[in-house]
Every structure is written in structure tokens, then in C-alpha cells.
Amino acid sequence: MPAADPTSPRERRRHAILALVQRRAVRNQEELRTLLAGAGIDVNQATLSRDLRDMGLVKGPGGYSLPAAAPPGSAADPDSGTAIALVHALREWMRTAEAAQNQVVLKTPVGGAQPLAIAIDRADLPDVLGTLGGDDTILLVAKDAAAARRVRKRLLELQGGAPR
Amino acid sequence: MPAADPTSPRERRRHAILALVQRRAVRNQEELRTLLAGAGIDVNQATLSRDLRDMGLVKGPGGYSLPAAAPPGSAADPDSGTAIALVHALREWMRTAEAAQNQVVLKTPVGGAQPLAIAIDRADLPDVLGTLGGDDTILLVAKDAAAARRVRKRLLELQGGAPR
DNA sequence: GGCGTCGGTGCATTTTTATGCTTCAATCCA
DNA sequence: TGGATTGAAGCATAAAAATGCACCGACGCC
Numbered sequence: 001m002p003a004a005d006p007t008s009p010r011e012r013r014r015h016a017i018l019a020l021v022q023r024r025a026v027r028n029q030e031e032l033r034t035l036l037a038g039a040g041i042d043v044n045q046a047t048l049s050r051d052l053r054d055m056g057l058v059k060g061p062g063g064y065s066l067p068a069a070a071p072p073g074s075a076a077d078p079d080s081g082t083a084i085a086l087v088h089a090l091r092e093w094m095r096t097a098e099a100a101q102n103q104v105v106l107k108t109p110v111g112g113a114q115p116l117a118i119a120i121d122r123a124d125l126p127d128v129l130g131t132l133g134g135d136d137t138i139l140l141v142a143k144d145a146a147a148a149r150r151v152r153k154r155l156l157e158l159q160g161g162a163p164r
Numbered sequence: 165m166p167a168a169d170p171t172s173p174r175e176r177r178r179h180a181i182l183a184l185v186q187r188r189a190v191r192n193q194e195e196l197r198t199l200l201a202g203a204g205i206d207v208n209q210a211t212l213s214r215d216l217r218d219m220g221l222v223k224g225p226g227g228y229s230l231p232a233a234a235p236p237g238s239a240a241d242p243d244s245g246t247a248i249a250l251v252h253a254l255r256e257w258m259r260t261a262e263a264a265q266n267q268v269v270l271k272t273p274v275g276g277a278q279p280l281a282i283a284i285d286r287a288d289l290p291d292v293l294g295t296l297g298g299d300d301t302i303l304l305v306a307k308d309a310a311a312a313r314r315v316r317k318r319l320l321e322l323q324g325g326a327p328r
Numbered sequence: 329g330g331c332g333t334c335g336g337t338g339c340a341t342t343t344t345t346a347t348g349c350t351t352c353a354a355t356c357c358a
Numbered sequence: 359t360g361g362a363t364t365g366a367a368g369c370a371t372a373a374a375a376a377t378g379c380a381c382c383g384a385c386g387c388c
Contacts, residue, residue, distance in 0.1 A: 010336070028374060047337055049375055053225045059375090060222035062286070122226070174366070192344060211367055213346055223345095 011109060013041050014051055018066075025063035032064070054092075056115035066114045089119035090159040097155050099148040106138040106155070113138050127151045175273060177205050178215055182230075189227040196228070218256070220279040230278045253283035254323040261319050263312040270302040270319070277302050291315045 016039055017032065026032050029048045036043060057064050093112035098105050108116055117131050117138050127147040128140055142148040180203055181196065190196050193212045200207060221228045257276035262269050272280055281295050281302050291311040292304055306312040 008336095030374075044338055045375075046339075046377075049377085050337085053376085056225060058222040058224035058229070061217045061220060065222070172366095194344075208368060209345075210347075210369080213344095214367085217346085 009041075013043060014055060015109075016041055017048075017051055017055065017057075021057065021064050021066070027063045054115070056118045086119045086123040087158050089116045090155060092116075094155065094159055097152045099145070099152040102142050102144050102148050104140040104142065104148050104152045104155070106140070108136050108138065112136065125151065125154065127154075173205075177207060178219060179273075180205055181212075181215055181219070181221075185221065185228050185230070191227045218279070220282045250283045250287040251322050253280045254319060256280075258319065258323055261316045263309070263316040266306050266308050266312050268304040268306065268312050268316045268319070270304070272302065289315065289318065291318075 013036065016036060020026060020032065020035050026035065029045050029052070032048055033043065033045060036048075052059075052064065057066060059065075093108040093116040095107045095109065097107075106113075106116065113136055120128065120138070120140070121131050127142050127150050129142060131138065131140055140148075140151055142151050177200065180200060184190060184196065184199050190199065193209050193216070196212055197207065197209060200212075216223075216228065221230060223229075257272040257280040258270055259273065260271045270277075270280065284292065284302070284304070285295050291306050291314050293306060295302065295304055304312075304315055306315050
């Protein structure tokens with residue numbers, strides 16, 4: 001299982017994608033492919049399509065970008081696939097989870113915070129009042145310390161839990 | 165010039181699109197077409213593509229959605245087309261602009277606030293510290309009352325200004 | 329060491345989206 | 359009223375993105 005090794009080619013590539021997309025407008029996958037090639041990363045369009053999807057990037061009139069983390073109850077897809085998506089995202093990105101006061105701080109590899117934050121938002125977990133995703137850190141806000149601890153526990157369970 | 169009449173078919177359609185997209189996940193334009201047809205609105209895929217672009221909707225793994233209005237200096241496309249886009253957006257959506265204290269309140273038709281807010285964000289206007297888009301209202305925050313008045317004036321100029 | 333499993337990627341193809349060009353209806357003058 | 363102008367929208371097609379399938383290399387287990 002060649003997976004979340006922090007320096008796997010896959011992860012390097014995704015970091016590069018993230019950096020590119022934040023720096024300049026990237027209008028399509030072919031353009032992205034060229035840019036990556038310039039950075040010595042060769043990959044085909046199919047893989048980029050999958051990367052972009054997995055990273056949660058969105059495509060708008062101005063090219064690809066990170067969606068801002070939305071407030072938890074907002075218009076997101078209501079189907080129950082979100083739970084599965086969350087488990088996936090947690091396994092892929094969550095490195096640590098610590099509760100502090102009424103907050104939970106999650107650490108992720110660089111670039112993982114946004115997609116994970118989005119997955120958490122969409123899952124609309126109880127006790128989670130709001131989500132704030134940075135680059136490699138996510139801050140979850142809960143009502144009080146007890147709620148924060150519950151959230152942390154639940155995330156860790158989900159990550160470790162049910163068979164893949 | 166069959167344009168921004170508040171009840172033009174075009175505007176009705178766009179409101180319907182907005183409502184649909186907020187209510188459920190719409191994964192592609194064909195699906196959107198079917199949904200609209202169910203609401204008695206017949207339109208082809210090409211027009212939807214243009215609607216979606218003009219409204220500033222983005223497509224992510226979960227379907228189409230409104231991008232959250234970002235803070236003004238954030239990662240957006242840096243090319244100068246933004247200015248033109250802003251003029252377009254203003255003409256399409258801005259109904260009124262009033263300054264109050266250090267703020268400017270813009271009114272738009274229902275559903276116009278998000279796309280216009282985004283256009284304003286991207287244009288990165290001087291004096292604009294932040295933008296908050298609702299459904300038919302946008303709040304711009306400036307440093308002080310004088311700055312707010314300048315912003316309002318500038319927006320009105322842009323809207324009325326240069327030949328189309 | 330051989331074997332089965334699994335994730336990741338490429339290739340080929342389908343599906344989805346964007347767009348050039350055309351038509352049509354509404355508006356504005358003269 | 360007649361003619362010019364303009365924007366919206368359709369049709370056909372090009373461009374871009376998603377995906378089924380196959381392969382390959384890494385790893386765990388026997």
C-alpha cells in the first residue's frame with residue numbers, strides 16, 4: 001500500500017498543484033500538466049483529474065481554486081456519501097487531533113487542511129460550530145470544552161474505525 | 165436590448181438555477197437542464213454553460229456551488245480582465261449603492277449579490293477592506309466614512325462609465 | 329521466495345463543458 | 359414605418375474532464 005508517505009511522488013505532486021493554483025490562474029488540466037512538467041513532474045490528464053477531485057479543488061470562471069471553508073450547515077450535498085468521504089479524508093490527511101478549551105486543532109500535511117476541512121464541513125458533525133482551514137492546520141470550534149473533547153474523540157474513531 | 169428587466173426570462177432562469185444549486189447537489193449541466201425543465205424552464209446546455217460562468221458558480225467534486233466571498237487580497241486571478249468583469253457585473257446586478265458610516269450597502273436582484281461580491285473582491289478595489297455578500301445585499305467595509313463615499317462613487321462611475 | 333492484495337497511474341474512450349457562428353426579437357433613431 | 363444595432367439563445371462542434379479497464383510495483387502473509 002504505497003500511500004501517505006509524506007514524500008511520496010503523489011504527495012509531492014499534490015503540493016505542487018496546490019502551490020501553482022494559489023499562485024496563478026490555471027484554467028484547465030492541460031495547462032496544469034504543462035506547468036507541472038516545467039517543475040519536473042510528469043503526469044497525465046487522468047491523474048490530474050483525480051488529484052483535483054480528491055483535493056476538493058473547484059473550477060470556476062477564473063480557473064481552479066480552493067473553495068473557502070463554508071459554515072457547517074451550509075448548502076452542501078445532502079447524501080450520506082459524505083460520511084464515507086469524511087472517513088477517507090481523515091485517513092488521507094489527519095495527522096494529529098488535539099483539544100484545547102472549546103477548540104480542536106487538527107494537523108495535516110501541507111495542503112491537506114482545505115480538503116479535510118471541507119469534508120468535515122460537509123459531514124456536519126454534531127458539536128462542531130464552525131471550521132477554519134489554513135494550510136496545514138484546521139481549527140474546529142465547539143460550544144465548550146466537553147464538546148471539543150467529544151469531537152476529537154469522534155474524529156479519531158472515524159479515522160481508525162470501520163473496515164475500508 | 166432585452167436585458168436586466170427584473171422579470172426577463174433570463175433573470176428568472178438564473179434565479180431558478182441559484183435556488184436549485186443551493187437546495188441540492190447538481191452534478192452537471194444536463195442534470196440542471198432536466199431540473200429546470202421540471203420547473204417549466206426550457207433551455208439548452210450552451211446557455212447553461214454561459215449562465216453558470218456569468219453567475220460565477222464553481223464546480224467541485226460535489227457539484228455546482230457558490231464560492232464563498234473571499235477576502236479581497238486573496239488568491240484570485242491576477243489578470244486585468246477583472247476590471248472588465250467588474251464593470252459587467254455592476255451593470256448586470258447593482259441596483260443601488262449607499263454609503264453609511266464606513267460602509268457601503270449595495271442592493272441587487274435576488275441571487276445577484278454573490279456574483280457581484282466576487283467580482284468586487286477580484287477587482288481588489290482600493291479602500292475596500294472586506295466584502296460580505298448575502299442574497300440581494302452586499303456590504304462593503306471601508307476604513308472610514310470618506311473611504312466609503314469614495315468607494316460608492318467609484319462603483320457608480322464604473323457602472324455608468326466607459327462604452328460597452 | 330512465491331502469491332495474493334491493493335493503491336496508484338496510464339491509456340483509451342465517454343461524458344461533460346465551452347464556444348464560433350447564426351438567427352431572432354426587441355429597441356432606437358431618423 | 360424602415361432600417362440599423364444589439365443582446366440572448368440555439369445549433370453544431372471543439373475542447374476539456376471524467377472514468378472503465380488494465381498494468382505495475384509495493385507490501386504482507388504463508
